[in-house]
Amino acid sequence: MTTPPISPAATSAEIFNAFIERSWRSNAERQRAKGAEFVIGKREGVYIWDVEGKRRLIDCGVGGGVHGLGHRHPEVLKALQQALNDGRDTGLWSVPNSEYLKLQDQLAALAPKPSLNRSVITLCSTLSVDLATMFAFRVTKRRRMLAYRHGYHGHTGFAATVTGSPEEGVIDHYNLPGCATFLERFGGIAELDRLLTSEIAAFIIEPMDYETFRPASKDFFETAARLCAERGALFIIDETRTGLGRTGALWATEQYDVEPDMMITGKGLSGGLYPASAVLMRESIYEECMNQHRFAYISSLGGNEISCIVAAKVLDVASSPELLANVRRVAALLKQRLEAVCQRRPDMLTAVSSFGLAVSVEVASREIGRALYREIFAEGVFCHSVAEIDPPSLKLFPPLILSDAEATEIAEALDRAAHRVGRAVRPLAMNAV
Known part of the structure; x- marks a missing residue:
């Protein structure tokens, strides 16, 4: 039977139904179950609209950082359009191009440590993790990785083998080779000391707990770097989410006294417009x-002229003092506004933690967190997720261009959502007595 084509005027519901019928069914069903049946139409800055043009949301998920500078950032968009108007395309992988060299030099100049003076440009963070893992295997002559159980590094290749989350990991699903050992507690120094054996090629870690958005302590991060150096393992920092200004510094790594062997950036390096990622490393x-x-490494499209031009402009914007100052200021304001909401709703909202604009609102239970996700969506905010580990949290990951007014809008939406959830929970609690 021939499948009818999707109409240009299809609604969000119709597109979701089509996905469920003949495409990535589980994803569409998951979003629908979360109360987020929404297909993006217009998008600009911190906002996204549905295809019907009736609903507007503040994007506080940004694809985990892909749209860190907001949607269709004018400077990045102009750089992409100019590259195309200049007659460029992806070029040929076997022919060197000057834009690759320029981006390598720019990454070296902006790296958190001068020793990270070489880089390989790829198409996405997953490929960068994959490549960094292969490099670690070659350099150390070892074949096991160490990673945090609830971190996230990718869904294919070696990147999938170091993503051990019971919720998002696919190691067992694909019967992947078991080449990773997992640290169960983020920040567990004694556990790290025990697991970092002579078999481990590298320890790959994000500067924050992916599930709770809590930053790594200086003691944990700096001890990890020291132990890796002492035991011949590489220390790989994955800045896919925390880099490019998210924490108020260009790299979260700058806030620790560590010297990684490799560092990964991506997602936001694309500007949300053209795929780009990079692995920075020692020469x-x-x-x-x-x-x-x-x-040694061939990619038909990795490091092509257009991606390098886009990534270079992203680095210009993300490293600007104006953007970093905005992140620090608006992050403090958003935390303050959210804490005020918590004080009004102590039965549901217990605390706020913030690593720049990676913000987590702790909630009384995961069930309340999921209810809040649904209700704040109805109030105009598309959240990142609800934490799958303790403490239960509603996670916000807004664009770095967020304004004071938009931060206030997020807090007010949470206040209204909490009020609605409270009204629904109270009768249930009374009936249980």
Whole structure:
């Protein structure tokens, strides 16, 4: 039977139904169950509209950082349009291009440590994690990785093997080789000391707990770097989410006294307009892995001219003092506004933690968190997620261009959502007595 084509005027519900019928059914069903039956139409800055043009949301998920500078940032969009108007395309992978060199030099100049002076440009963070893992295997001659159980590093290749989350991980689903050991508690120094054996090629870690958005303590992060150096394992920092200004510094790594062997950036490096990611590394690693084999890493599209031009403009914007100052100021304001809501709703909202504009509102239970996700969506805010580990939290990951007025709008939406959830919960509690 021939499947009818999707109409240009299809509604969000119709598109969801079509996905459920013949495409990625589980994703559409998951979003629908969360109360987020929404297909993006117009998008601009911090806002997204549905295809019907009737609903507007503040995007506080931004694809985990893809749209960190907001949707269709004018400077990044202009750089992409200019690249196309100049007659560029992706070029040929085998022919060097100057834009790749410019981006490499820019990454080296902006790296958190001068030793990270070489980079490989890829299309996405998953590929960068995949490549960093292969590099670690080659350099150390070991074949096991150490990662945090509830971190997130990707869904394919070696990146999938270091994503051990029971919720999002796919290791068992695909019967992947078990080449990773997992740290069960973020910040667990004694556990890290025990697990970092002579088998481990590298410890890959994000500067914050992916599930709770709580930042790594200086003691944990700096001890991890020291133990890796002492035991011959590489220390790989994945800044896919925390980098490019998210914490009020260009890199979260700047806030720790550590010198990683490799660092990954991506998602937001694309500007949400053209895929781009990078692995930064020490020169010795680069030389051994990239220049001791004629075809050490080939990507038909990785590091192409257009992606490098877009990424370079993203770095310009993300590293600007104006943007970083805005992140620090509006993050403090948003935390203050959310804490005021918590004080009014202590039965449901218990605390707020913030690592720049990675913000987590702790809630009384995961069930309340899921109810709040649904209700704040109805009030005009698209949240990142609800934490799958304790403490139960509603997670907000807004664009870095967020204004004071928009931060206030988010807090007011949470206040209204909490009021609605409270009205629904109270009769249930009374009936249970």
